[in-house]
Amino acid sequence: MKNRIKELRDFYIIWSTQSLSQLGSAITSFALTLWMYEKTGSALSTAALTICTYAPYVIMSIFAGAITDKFDKKKTMLICDLLAALTTVIVFVLYKTDTLTMWHLYAINAFSGLMNTVQQPASEVAYTLLVPKEHYQKTSGFQQLSRSLISIGNPLIAAALYGLAGLDVVIAVDLLTFAIAFISLLLFIRLPEIQSGTDKNENVIKLAKEGIRFLKETPLILTVILFMSGVNLTASAFDAVLPALVIPQKGNNVYGIVTACSGLAMVAGSFLPMVLPKPKDRVRVIYLTMLFALGIENFLLAFSRSPVLWCVGQIIGWVFVPLMAANQNVIMRNVIPIELQGRVYACRNTLQFFTIPIGLFLGGFFVDKICEPFMTLRSDDTFWTFLFGSGKGSGAALMMFILGVTGTVLCITSGQIMKKYKYSD
Numbered sequence: 001m002k003n004r005i006k007e008l009r010d011f012y013i014i015w016s017t018q019s020l021s022q023l024g025s026a027i028t029s030f031a032l033t034l035w036m037y038e039k040t041g042s043a044l045s046t047a048a049l050t051i052c053t054y055a056p057y058v059i060m061s062i063f064a065g066a067i068t069d070k071f072d073k074k075k076t077m078l079i080c081d082l083l084a085a086l087t088t089v090i091v092f093v094l095y096k097t098d099t100l101t102m103w104h105l106y107a108i109n110a111f112s113g114l115m116n117t118v119q120q121p122a123s124e125v126a127y128t129l130l131v132p133k134e135h136y137q138k139t140s141g142f143q144q145l146s147r148s149l150i151s152i153g154n155p156l157i158a159a160a161l162y163g164l165a166g167l168d169v170v171i172a173v174d175l176l177t178f179a180i181a182f183i184s185l186l187l188f189i190r191l192p193e194i195q196s197g198t199d200k201n202e203n204v205i206k207l208a209k210e211g212i213r214f215l216k217e218t219p220l221i222l223t224v225i226l227f228m229s230g231v232n233l234t235a236s237a238f239d240a241v242l243p244a245l246v247i248p249q250k251g252n253n254v255y256g257i258v259t260a261c262s263g264l265a266m267v268a269g270s271f272l273p274m275v276l277p278k279p280k281d282r283v284r285v286i287y288l289t290m291l292f293a294l295g296i297e298n299f300l301l302a303f304s305r306s307p308v309l310w311c312v313g314q315i316i317g318w319v320f321v322p323l324m325a326a327n328q329n330v331i332m333r334n335v336i337p338i339e340l341q342g343r344v345y346a347c348r349n350t351l352q353f354f355t356i357p358i359g360l361f362l363g364g365f366f367v368d369k370i371c372e373p374f375m376t377l378r379s380d381d382t383f384w385t386f387l388f389g390s391g392k393g394s395g396a397a398l399m400m401f402i403l404g405v406t407g408t409v410l411c412i413t414s415g416q417i418m419k420k421y422k423y424s425d
Helices: 002-007 009-040 043-070 073-096 102-130 133-165 167-188 204-217 219-250 252-269 282-303 307-318 321-335 338-353 355-377 382-388 394-418
Strands: none
Touching (some): 009 073, 009 133, 043 073, 043 355, 073 167, 204 219, 219 355, 282 321, 382 394
């Protein structure tokens, strides 16, 4: 036990402090959303904050990964963290001088998103450098745990701090968590040097193409990434459909409870990679966990009218997500050469996550423009009302059924394709 703690000492330091800093950033982001909504009363304006943060991540990831592979990982992380913290200071100054506007926040969020785009692949490589191969699964579980806790905790903490003490205290907490992470990384973490195999003067576009070329030459990794892209499309459409299903039938409070169940399930599921032994077939774990999640949850929510069953569906849908993500992470760390990981992880970010905004749009569009009108026209048809109910929300139930079929077909088809590729740790 002592040997394991010693082996993972640096990982525990960087994981805990960086997670704390990410929590601080998430708290500020949520509080700024509350502040903007108070000022504008516009849901579209507040949603645009997320879009401004997310757009650079999707668009620029391929090039950011190439930059990561050109330079020292620790310095890259420190510079990105410092620049992101400076944007928080700018927000504080603008707020205190009463000159802060939504356009400031859009620009600042876009810049922060760009810094995260560069910092994230550098962090992934840093974890690989610090963790012995036999602990990849365990440490991936810790990463999933912190992400789950942040997703649950940041809205609660942000709302409490903002409501009780205002934006000043929220920003102060964010800067304090940044300082802890920055000092810990600067003074207590030493990353092993690696031979990057790249010239610092080498063209970034050329390096980005090398990441794409590696994926083309490694069909297992590319297939897993494209499979997860399809999963994200279905899951993000689900996120758009869920409020349209729950709120018209049971109200905001029940929607809050149902949504919270997914976060709680992910926290519980984060312990699975830590306690379970290494699976014989990690690829099989990936598509079977998603088949279980996308199939059962969507059908359960489509055909039930009970909040209890909705909560059960959320738990089923999300409890195995950390296990899936941990196994994907282990495969990528083992297969991708360390000197290429930055640019390949960045390519992964673009290919795997670009479907999320598309799914959010399609989910809302299909409910509003197709499924709800369809169910309205068939409000007197006992077959359709028996399956999906009646009134507002029945179209969302129909859409849940469509997503269940889509997710099931995706997982079965992708599973058959991935069976052709051999992988072992």
